[in-house]
Amino acid sequence: DSRAVMQRERHGTLLVDMERRLDLFELALWKIDASIYPYSRMLDDRSDPRPYYDDKGIFLPDVYDDLDNGISGMDQYRAALAHMAGHRRWTAPVFADNRSPMQRIAIETFEDSRIEYLLMQEYPGLRRIFQALHPVPVEDECDGKHESCVRHRLTMLSRAILDPDHGYRNPDLLEFVQRFFEIMEKGDTTTMDVELLGIQYMARTRTQADALPNVWFKDTEISYRDDNRNLWQFYELDDDEDFHVEPTELEETEPDDTLPPRHYPEWDYTTQTYRPDWASVYETLHPSEDAAYIDGLLRKHDRLAKQIKRMLDLLKPQNYQRIRYQEEGTELDLDIAIRSLIDYKTGHNPDPRINISHKHNDRNIAVTILLDLSESLAQPVGNTGQTLLELEQEAVSLLAWAIEQLGDSFSIAGFHSNTRHEVRYYHIKGFSEGWNMDVKGRLAAMGAGYSTRMGAAMRHAAHYLEHQKSDKKLLLVITDGEPADIDVRDEKHLIEDSRMAVRELDQLGIYSYCINLDPKADEYVADIFGNQYSIIDKLESLPEKLPKLFLALTK
Incomplete structure (x- = not known):
């Protein structure tokens, strides 16, 4: 037989x-x-x-x-x-x-x-x-x-x-x-x-x-x-538990006090099947440092910011609804500010809600900026005297400022990994937060370490992005290399898993786009993102190019 x-x-x-x-x-x-x-x-x-x-x-x-x-x-x-x-x-x-x-x-x-x-x-x-x-x-x-x-x-x-x-x-x-x-x-x-x-x-x-x-x-x-x-x-965990802890509670914890992990499948291209609950993603609020550091970066690029502002004015929807009495906003409400100053001078409690924000119906976009925070970001860039991480901080600061000016809903997160058992996902800015000092402090504290298990991080970012009530949803991945981790020998494995993650997000109605800072990215990035990527060869131009790329994507 x-x-x-x-x-x-x-x-x-x-x-x-x-x-x-x-x-x-x-x-x-x-x-x-x-x-x-x-x-x-x-x-x-x-x-x-x-x-x-x-x-x-x-x-x-x-x-x-x-x-x-x-x-x-x-x-x-x-x-x-x-x-x-x-x-x-x-x-x-x-x-x-x-x-x-x-x-x-x-x-x-x-x-x-x-x-x-x-x-x-x-x-x-x-x-x-x-x-x-x-x-x-x-x-x-x-x-x-x-x-x-x-x-x-x-x-x-x-x-x-x-x-x-x-x-x-x-x-x-x-x-x-x-x-x-x-x-x-x-x-x-x-x-x-x-x-x-x-x-x-x-x-x-x-x-x-x-x-x-x-x-x-x-x-x-x-x-x-x-x-x-x-x-x-392993402790029995409720997979339906969500990230609803208030930021003030998280800020008081130590960096290792994370929520229970969320487990995600990983695609095995050799068997054409998913490995169930393979990657464990631990999420926490990113530690914070001095927000003035980010303000200093924005002042450094003041001329570029004015140039971007002119581009923003052309993109801004005209159908605006002004929302007054806001503690955080994009413009100063002059009448309320003067009234608060008078109250302060006369010994009364001033109203801190002196800003105006805007809502509009013509442009309805939700964006998550997902940052690769792996060890390679610590490398110096040419003769700039800066590391790749420092250039990324400048670029993301300008990008966040630009998105805030447009009024788009957005979040910022970073990730790195130390085997499939420990994928770290750091919340830097939530969708409900404004571009404020707390967010800038977390961005200032960004560090580089470990590896890049991209597929798991993308799936976790999509977990939050898909619940946003927006017509268009964009996941913008900023990375400087191909997916890799210390427990994976087959270099193609995590590339194929990330490619499958892009397909999964597409089925959820989320458009994925990669900004890659690796000059050799042509060898692999198209395998993951198709034609949905840009490669920045001159890394010192990142602060200038990143906001403009975003504006071109969402025009």
């Missing part, structure tokens, strides 16, 4: 041929009676899924090839099955919500090592298989200045715990290996014992380069270990 033909064509040790022996292996040694299911690694070589187990059973690769070092396919199945059996017996789930992604990776490494230590206490013969399958990273091979070496450091640590003859010399590594064995030799260890060890190791060894999108993967894949999905426990 067709199944027999397929089996004859496959090379290596097939799970279907070993299933009965593995059933007996897990039952005899581990007292586990769980169904074993195969999955294929041929469908997606790039992601190379790891073994795992859940309530349904144990999932293993459908085939293992014999290795040159004498480890057979059957030995590899035994190693994977033993490792998961150890987790089922000795691992207790811990809460993941208050741990950063890098802390989780470190905790997983120590817990995997704890499990294998306990396994080898009962069955010493497993050490030979584990050591033969475990990669041997070369010390100092990873460039810690230009690459993220987190995986490299942790794999060396894991190897050092497993192999007494590892030969590594790093003092931090040697100290934590010793501390690990001191804990294990006391006996009766728990997952919580090594959880603290993982947190302390990351705190000791973490460097700024750990956040770089270029991650060192060579000799870091431990093929027989499972994906540790059962190590983590």
